[in-house]
Amino acid sequence: MVVLLHRYEVKGCQVVWVIRHTAICHTFVDEGAAVFFLPHLHDDSGCHGDTAELRKRTKYVCEGVGEGREERGEGEKERIGSALGPDWHTGRQMKGRNEGPTHVQVEYEVEVKEILTASQVKSRGLQPSKIGPRPPEEPQLGYQWPIFVALTNGKVFGCDLVVSATGVFPNTTCLTSSAGQTEVELSEEGGVVVDNQMRTSLSHVYAAGDVCTARWTHSQLWFQMRLWTQGRQMGSYAARAMVAHSRNEEVSLDFCFELFAHVTKFFGYKVVLLGLYNSQGLDTSQYEVLLRCTKGQEYVKAVLRDGRMVGGILIGETDLEETFENLILNQLDLTDLKDCLLDPRVDIEDYFD
Incomplete structure (x- = not known):
C-alpha cells in the first residue's frame, strides 16, 4: 500500500497492486472513499495538493542497520531498524525506466501465493500475465523478468521489484527465552499487555507502541490501531508515567486516549x-x-x-x-x-x- 499511496510520485513504471480486499485502502477508509481515490491511480497530471511541503517530523535511525554479516562481530545479532515512516520517499528518485505513462493494475480479493524465478515459471509451464497496456510495437518481456509473483487467482506477473506491505505485528521475540517461555504477559496477538499506566506484568517494566496491547477499559471512542502516531503518544505517556511512579505518584490517563x-x-x-x-x-x-x-x-x-x-x-x-x-x-x-x-x-x- 505504501507505494500506491504515493502513486503520484512514481513515474515511468508499471505497477500491479495486489490486495486481499474488495477496495483499496481498506485498512483506513470505507469503499466510498476508495472510489473517491480511484481516479488518481491512472492520473499522470499530478496529485491533489502540494507535494513539496516542508516536513519537520523527527527522524530516527538504527546505527549499523544494513551492515553485512561479515562486518558484525561473531555471534552479534542482526539489528532491527525502525519502520519506513511517512517520509520514506523523500529525496529519492521515483522514476522507472519506461518513457510511457505510469499504469496501475489492481488485483482485488487475491493474495500472493508464491514468489518464483524465471526457470521455475518455465519448468511449471506457467504463462506470465500481461502488465498494463503496451504499444503494439513493444514486445512483452515474457520470461525475461528477474522475479515472478504467482497469485491465488492463477495469474503470474513478472517484475523487477516486490514491495510487501503486510501490516504491523508486535515483535516480542526478544522477550522469549530459548525454551520458548516468557515472564511478561502477552496477549493472544503476541503484544505485551499493559495497563492504563503502560505497566506490564513485570514490576518496573513498561511497554509502548506497536509492541504492546492496551488492556485497560477503553473509551468508547478510542481503539488501538498500530500507527506511528499512537506509538508516539504511548511513548510520551509511558515516560511521564515512569517519572511519576518513581516519585510514588499516579498520572491520569492521557487525553489522547479519549478519542481515536x-x-x-x-x-x-x-x-x-x-x-x-x-x-x-x-x-x-x-x-x-x-x-x-x-x-x-x-x-x-x-x-x-x-x-x-x-x-x-x-x-x-x-x-x-x-x-x-x-x-x-x-x-x-x-x-x-x-x-x-x-x-x-x-x-x-x-x-x-
Missing part, C-alpha cells in the same frame, strides 16, 4: 480519521452514516449513533476537523439537525462554534 484520531495523506489529499470512523464495533442497526462528496475535492463522512456523532472521515481541505472533534467529544444530540449537518450551504463551523 489520525491525520495522514493519501494521493496528496489530507485525510483525517476521528473516533469510530468506520463504525468499528457497531452493529448495522446501531448507527447511520451521513455523506457528502464532491468529486476531486472532498469526501466527508459522519457516523451517528442514537443521533450523536461517534466518528468521521474527512478527505480534502474541509476545515471540519475541529467541529467534528467537538461534536464527537461533546456527544451533542444532532437528531433534529441531520438533514442539514453536511449541507454545503450551511456553515456548521460557525453554527457549533
Whole structure:
C-alpha cells in the first residue's frame, strides 16, 4: 500500500497492486472513499495538493542497520531498524525506466501465493500475465523478468521489484527465552499487555507502541490501531508515567486516549480519521452514516449513533476537523439537525462554534 499511496510520485513504471480486499485502502477508509481515490491511480497530471511541503517530523535511525554479516562481530545479532515512516520517499528518485505513462493494475480479493524465478515459471509451464497496456510495437518481456509473483487467482506477473506491505505485528521475540517461555504477559496477538499506566506484568517494566496491547477499559471512542502516531503518544505517556511512579505518584490517563484520531495523506489529499470512523464495533442497526462528496475535492463522512456523532472521515481541505472533534467529544444530540449537518450551504463551523 505504501507505494500506491504515493502513486503520484512514481513515474515511468508499471505497477500491479495486489490486495486481499474488495477496495483499496481498506485498512483506513470505507469503499466510498476508495472510489473517491480511484481516479488518481491512472492520473499522470499530478496529485491533489502540494507535494513539496516542508516536513519537520523527527527522524530516527538504527546505527549499523544494513551492515553485512561479515562486518558484525561473531555471534552479534542482526539489528532491527525502525519502520519506513511517512517520509520514506523523500529525496529519492521515483522514476522507472519506461518513457510511457505510469499504469496501475489492481488485483482485488487475491493474495500472493508464491514468489518464483524465471526457470521455475518455465519448468511449471506457467504463462506470465500481461502488465498494463503496451504499444503494439513493444514486445512483452515474457520470461525475461528477474522475479515472478504467482497469485491465488492463477495469474503470474513478472517484475523487477516486490514491495510487501503486510501490516504491523508486535515483535516480542526478544522477550522469549530459548525454551520458548516468557515472564511478561502477552496477549493472544503476541503484544505485551499493559495497563492504563503502560505497566506490564513485570514490576518496573513498561511497554509502548506497536509492541504492546492496551488492556485497560477503553473509551468508547478510542481503539488501538498500530500507527506511528499512537506509538508516539504511548511513548510520551509511558515516560511521564515512569517519572511519576518513581516519585510514588499516579498520572491520569492521557487525553489522547479519549478519542481515536489520525491525520495522514493519501494521493496528496489530507485525510483525517476521528473516533469510530468506520463504525468499528457497531452493529448495522446501531448507527447511520451521513455523506457528502464532491468529486476531486472532498469526501466527508459522519457516523451517528442514537443521533450523536461517534466518528468521521474527512478527505480534502474541509476545515471540519475541529467541529467534528467537538461534536464527537461533546456527544451533542444532532437528531433534529441531520438533514442539514453536511449541507454545503450551511456553515456548521460557525453554527457549533
